[in-house]
Amino acid sequence: MDLRNFIHQKSYERIEFQIRKHTVTFIPALLFFLILMVVPVAVRMLLISVWTDMAISSQFNATLLLFSSMYYLSIGLFFFTYFVTFYLDLLIITNDRLLHIEQHGLFSRTIAELDLCNVQDVTSEVHGFFASLFNYGTLHIQTAGAVDKFIIRQIPYPEKLRQALLTLVDEDRKYHHQTKAAA
Amino acid sequence: MITIPFGALLFIYLFFMLGFVVFSFVNVGHLISTGTVNRISIAVILLYFIFSIFITVATWILIGDVDWQQPLVVWSISWLTPIYSIGFAF
Numbered sequence: 122m123d124l125r126n127f128i129h130q131k132s133y134e135r136i137e138f139q140i141r142k143h144t145v146t147f148i149p150a151l152l153f154f155l156i157l158m159v160v161p162v163a164v165r166m167l168l169i170s171v172w173t174d175m176a177i178s179s180q181f182n183a184t185l186l187l188f189s190s191m192y193y194l195s196i197g198l199f200f201f202t203y204f205v206t207f208y209l210d211l212l213i214i215t216n217d218r219l220l221h222i223e224q225h226g227l228f229s230r231t232i233a234e235l236d237l238c239n240v241q242d243v244t245s246e247v248h249g250f251f252a253s254l255f256n257y258g259t260l261h262i263q264t265a266g267a268v269d270k271f272i273i274r275q276i277p278y279p280e281k282l283r284q285a286l287l288t289l290v291d292e293d294r295k296y297h298h299q300t301k302a303a304a
Numbered sequence: 305m306i307t308i309p310f311g312a313l314l315f316i317y318l319f320f321m322l323g324f325v326v327f328s329f330v331n332v333g334h335l336i337s338t339g340t341v342n343r344i345s346i347a348v349i350l351l352y353f354i355f356s357i358f359i360t361v362a363t364w365i366l367i368g369d370v371d372w373q374q375p376l377v378v379w380s381i382s383w384l385t386p387i388y389s390i391g392f393a394f
Binding site for chain 1: 307310311314320321324327328330331334335337338339340344348355356358359360361362363366367370371374376385
């Protein structure tokens with residue numbers, strides 16, 4: 122399925138921005154995954170050092186092998202699921218609206234939509250050493266809609282996006298005024 | 305002494321693999337249904353499948369010469385013997 126179908130893109134609508142969380146924010150999960158990869162090797166070494174006679178048992182080796190295999194496949198699945206939830210967190214800005222798709226887990230997703238003409242105020246925030254170094258941060262969008270505040274975390278270049286978003290809001294307001302005046 | 309065939313462990317592995325395959329396809333299905341299939345997601349899917357196939361095939365090869373008919377001792381009273389043989393000196 123195309124993303125345009127997923128968001129039910131209108132005929133006059135064009136996608137301006139399609140933003141995911143900054144790639145750097147994925148690195149801690151990657152490191153955690155690499156650390157978890159070493160655990161079965163460490164456990165095997167520990168067990169062999171404690172029970173030296175067990176190490177020669179074929180039952181012990183086969184059992185350890187099967188459980189290690191399950192462990193590696195589990196952490197592979199955990200990593201893949203984390204990637205999917207990370208990658209499906211998406212901010213889509215069109216010339217008409219803003220869509221914030223948040224994937225909380227494998228079976229939990231929130232999609233929030235905001236008409237650009239309802240945007241009241243946009244604030245960008247870069248906080249912390251790594252955020253300043255790699256230029257990612259949080260965007261706070263104050264709205265006049267049902268959801269009073271949109272908070273989008275760990276997005277790249279929040280200041281540039283804030284400016285671009287305000288420009289789009291102005292253009293959308295002008296468009297709405299023109300269509301009202303014409304009617 | 306309670307024993308079970310050592311091959312019973314293979315059934316545990318089989319059930320695990322069923323769950324693993326289902327969840328893997330749910331993940332891929334999510335990526336396809338949301339229209340986020342691009343170069344990055346395809347690369348990660350490929351890496352994931354290569355990793356999974358490698359682990360499964362390596363396990364299959366390494367357990368090839370194991371005798372799965374041999375009994376696996378699940379419980380033996382002799383395991384408690386060291387506890388009974390503790391002596392107290394007064």
